[in-house]
Amino acid sequence: MALSKETVRYVADLSRIELRPEELEELSRQLEAILEFIDQLDKADIAGVEPTSHVAGLANVMRDDVPVSSLPVEKTLANAPHKEGGYFVVPKVIE
Amino acid sequence: MEYEPVIGLEVHVQLETRTKVFCGCLTDFGAEPNTQVCPVCLGFPGSLPVLNKTALEYSIKVGLALNCAIQGFTKFDRKHYYYPDLPKNIQISQYDLPIAKDGYLDIGVNGQTKRIGIRRAHLEEDAGKLIHRGNASLVDYNRTGQPLLEIVSEPDISAPEEAYEYLTDLKSVVEYLDVSDCDMEKGSLRCDANISVRPRGTKELGTKSEIKNLNSFKAVRDALQYEINRHLELKAAGEQIVQETRLWDEKETKTLSMRSKEEAKDYRYFPEPDLPPFTIDKSRIGEIRKTIPELPKEKMRRFMKDYGLTLYDARLLVISKNTSLYAEERLKAFPSKDKKPVANWLIGPMAQEANSRNKELADIPVSPAALNEIIGLVESGQISNLAAKTVLTEMIDSGKNAGTIVREKNLVQISDESALATEMEAVIKENPKVVGDFKAGKENSIMFLVGQVMKRTKGKANPKIVRDMLKRRLTDA
Numbered sequence: 001m002a003l004s005k006e007t008v009r010y011v012a013d014l015s016r017i018e019l020r021p022e023e024l025e026e027l028s029r030q031l032e033a034i035l036e037f038i039d040q041l042d043k044a045d046i047a048g049v050e051p052t053s054h055v056a057g058l059a060n061v062m063r064d065d066v067p068v069s070s071l072p073v074e075k076t077l078a079n080a081p082h083k084e085g086g087y088f089v090v091p092k093v094i095e
Numbered sequence: 096m097e098y099e100p101v102i103g104l105e106v107h108v109q110l111e112t113r114t115k116v117f118c119g120c121l122t123d124f125g126a127e128p129n130t131q132v133c134p135v136c137l138g139f140p141g142s143l144p145v146l147n148k149t150a151l152e153y154s155i156k157v158g159l160a161l162n163c164a165i166q167g168f169t170k171f172d173r174k175h176y177y178y179p180d181l182p183k184n185i186q187i188s189q190y191d192l193p194i195a196k197d198g199y200l201d202i203g204v205n206g207q208t209k210r211i212g213i214r215r216a217h218l219e220e221d222a223g224k225l226i227h228r229g230n231a232s233l234v235d236y237n238r239t240g241q242p243l244l245e246i247v248s249e250p251d252i253s254a255p256e257e258a259y260e261y262l263t264d265l266k267s268v269v270e271y272l273d274v275s276d277c278d279m280e281k282g283s284l285r286c287d288a289n290i291s292v293r294p295r296g297t298k299e300l301g302t303k304s305e306i307k308n309l310n311s312f313k314a315v316r317d318a319l320q321y322e323i324n325r326h327l328e329l330k331a332a333g334e335q336i337v338q339e340t341r342l343w344d345e346k347e348t349k350t351l352s353m354r355s356k357e358e359a360k361d362y363r364y365f366p367e368p369d370l371p372p373f374t375i376d377k378s379r380i381g382e383i384r385k386t387i388p389e390l391p392k393e394k395m396r397r398f399m400k401d402y403g404l405t406l407y408d409a410r411l412l413v414i415s416k417n418t419s420l421y422a423e424e425r426l427k428a429f430p431s432k433d434k435k436p437v438a439n440w441l442i443g444p445m446a447q448e449a450n451s452r453n454k455e456l457a458d459i460p461v462s463p464a465a466l467n468e469i470i471g472l473v474e475s476g477q478i479s480n481l482a483a484k485t486v487l488t489e490m491i492d493s494g495k496n497a498g499t500i501v502r503e504k505n506l507v508q509i510s511d512e513s514a515l516a517t518e519m520e521a522v523i524k525e526n527p528k529v530v531g532d533f534k535a536g537k538e539n540s541i542m543f544l545v546g547q548v549m550k551r552t553k554g555k556a557n558p559k560i561v562r563d564m565l566k567r568r569l570t571d572a
């Protein structure tokens with residue numbers, strides 16, 4: 001499947017990733033190879049096969065509504081580059 | 096050309112579980128920032144979400160109350176978007192197999208019942224909270240992972256007023272189920288609205304706008320009306336309507352364009368690999384169905400049947416579970432078969448007291464016996480309606496009983512004609528024009544004169560007696 005640079009740029013944009021031109025080249029090539037590999041799945045005969053939503057074969061794994069301790073706030077914020085008064089601080093974003 | 100609005104609503108209800116939907120963090124409102132988070136809700140590598148059983152049961156309960164089909168097989172999916180309120184960059188939601196689908200809610204429109212379809216109700220996790228300040232945004236992830244049930248209506252709503260009714264009734268149903276406090280101020284109930292217009296009688300939908308930032312039912316109604324007018328003006332001017340998301344500006348009372356929303360396909364949904372699917376069997380659904388209490392509509396019909404209330408009165412008294420319990424206790428305790436006086440008191444003076452005190456009706460401390468006492472005093476002619484309201488206010492403030500208040504405030508109604516004659520004559524003398532009007536045939540002007548006598552007697556005169564006296568006096572003369 002051919003993958004246009006526009007598509008790669010678009011996906012990068014959705015993921016809020018900035019790509020340099022040479023990265024765009026390289027990633028387009030790599031993604032294309034990945035998609036080609038995945039395209040092999042199209043050759044499988046899946047007539048009469050139910051869609052799979054999970055591979056582990058488990059179902060109905062649930063927990064009771066019982067509290068478990070949360071993280072101490074120092075630990076939660078330990079790796080945050082910017083923090084203040086218990087908050088994570090990020091550049092201002094308004095949709 | 097005549098156009099009709101087409102409206103669909105998406106309502107998010109925060110389910111009142113003790114812990115989050117996929118981890119054991121508490122869901123307490125107002126906790127210090129980032130104190131109710133853990134590796135699961137923060138999306139740390141290696142952590143594994145596990146579904147909260149109660150959240151699933153609550154979702155099924157709401158689905159059943161909204162007449163939905165509950166899916167025998169349901170699963171979760173990842174919805175991708177990148178925004179700082181979402182620590183995982185994915186939201187666990189449901190795409191093609193929501194817990195509940197194809198339901199309806201019957202609402203009242205101009206005395207008629209209208210059925211609004213419910214397309215689906217699915218369970219998902221809430222996002223965090225951002226506080227914008229200067230060039231920075233502060234992020235609190237306590238709300239991240241709290242269970243949200245998204246209830247999506249069919250575009251069956253055709254007026255802002257209907258949207259208001261739908262929301263009021265939906266809130267009422269969910270509240271009766273005890274699964275959410277439905278407090279819009281706390282964000283436990285949120286609503287987005289989709290609106291388009293089309294030529295009346297046609298089937299095809301017009302280009303829609305989605306309105307966000309609707310913080311009250313009134314805001315929903317006002318924003319929809321604004322948006323309908325905007326669409327109609329664009330149509331009239333021959334301009335194109337752009338599909339977009341718009342924000343309601345409460346202060347300016349208008350909608351403003353947001354950057355155009357990513358298309359649905361851009362959310363790149365796929366099955367959540369961390370959560371195996373769920374089967375919900377018929378017997379479990381039956382058990383949950385048994386926990387559904389009498390719902391507002393049924394209760395309303397019963398109030399009309401059992402207590403002879405009008406549709407209007409019954410509807411107001413079942414609006415919330417607490418109100419309905421409070422009302423029923425008092426309706427039952429009233430000794431007469433005709434319950435109208437109780438309904439009048441609950442909807443009138445007592446609701447006003449609640450309002451002015453910023454409380455709910457159910458928080459007004461007037462026992463069934465105390466209410467019966469006030470009504471009894473009015474019905475026996477011992478106090479006027481006006482004085483009865485004073486008694487009510489005083490009773491709520493001081494907790495004293497009605498008899499004591501009437502004595503202490505000297506509120507006993509004056510029904511003795513001789514005691515009222517002086518005041519009546521004074522009023523007649525002071526208002527020759529009104530007296531003239533009455534004599535000239537304007538019968539209603541007598542009410543003004545009655546009012547004046549009431550005023551002079553500080554509300555103690557018996558208005559019925561005063562009216563009779565005035566009538567005789569002015570007709571004879």
Ligand SMILES: [Zn+2]
Nearest residue numbers: 118120133136
């Ligand atoms: Zn957690």
